[in-house]
Amino acid sequence: MEFQDYFPIWNKLNINQQNKMLRALHSQKIKKGTVIHNGSMECTGLLLVKSGQMRAYILSDEGREITIYRLFDRDMCLFSAYCMMRSIQFEVIIEAEKDTELWVIQSETYKSIMEESADLANYTNELMATRFSDVMWLIEQIMWKSLDKRVAEFLLEEAVIDESKELKITHETIANHLGSHREVITRMLNYFQSERMVKLSRGTVTILDEEKLRNL
């Protein structure tokens, strides 16, 4: 599998743009724990994950961290290329959470292609909107934490009712029970999964760590 197979709008670039892009990237393997981009360092470039897992976080003056979003296979990170847009005025740190293989794309080249390709610019817009949604969700979590408690409580209740930790229930149903939206519940369950409290599969939520859910 080549870069072409990972880059979603590859076929919307013309042959010149494709060649330009290929000349502007290199692949890299990094070990778990490596910081590949550090806000105050140089403009690293865009990162496209081939395999592995990374996280983007910010750091307070006192050294406290908060994870802003995570990157999995095929995810792309814009904010490691902040020199690409003058309006990106914040600094993130990108760290590998597992051994990771990725491509690094030069910011300047990506920017120059984006200036002539509406397709690439619109794709980049969607990427940013996705991250924006992540961050808005995070704010809601920070400010109004109650929903995570409500979802946890609901799952624990269901487990008692079903006499099983393997719940046959859709995200839609949970949302309806709690007066919330499916998308919101999905994001919450993904968060629970990333914290190893539950395991998700089609139509099923399996409780892995009852204790941790209860502690919410």
Add this chain to the structure above:
Amino acid sequence: MEFQDYFPIWNKLNINQQNKMLRALHSQKIKKGTVIHNGSMECTGLLLVKSGQMRAYILSDEGREITIYRLFDRDMCLFSAYCMMRSIQFEVIIEAEKDTELWVIQSETYKSIMEESADLANYTNELMATRFSDVMWLIEQIMWKSLDKRVAEFLLEEAVIDESKELKITHETIANHLGSHREVITRMLNYFQSERMVKLSRGTVTILDEEKLRNL
């Protein structure tokens, strides 16, 4: 002054795109306090402020508010047109803080121009990055600044916006901006008053010692 004078990249659109845009917009005057966009309602369109002041905020299940960003003359709001991008998965409410004159641009038309104009798509990218920076700043505020600093900063900002040290603002309103409770804000302001940083009277907070507030 016409729309053309307010829209920053007007000259980068071709004549067809310009005509399309003009047909897709209407101007509107709204009174202070009007909610012009409410997350769960229809896709209002993009908003370009001619004059006035608006704020974008989110609302918790329990009715608590927090201001995400503000819009002044010539500012444009994307998130009132969330149907424009499928990745925008959060809801904001847009409210006029002063009597406001603005243009509303149909989302579908804007989107269709953006799909063919790299210039418009890149401009939109920059807009989103600006809001992203606002929101990242907000997260840092919430996470890592104690409330006294946030209240002080808010009062100083308001003084700049209003060009006055005598702020016509209730404790409730300050609480809503900062995602806090009225009682908490009142306590903080009473503390500020006891330190002679502000003077409180009905519906008014007067800044007495800007220097001291800034030093917080």
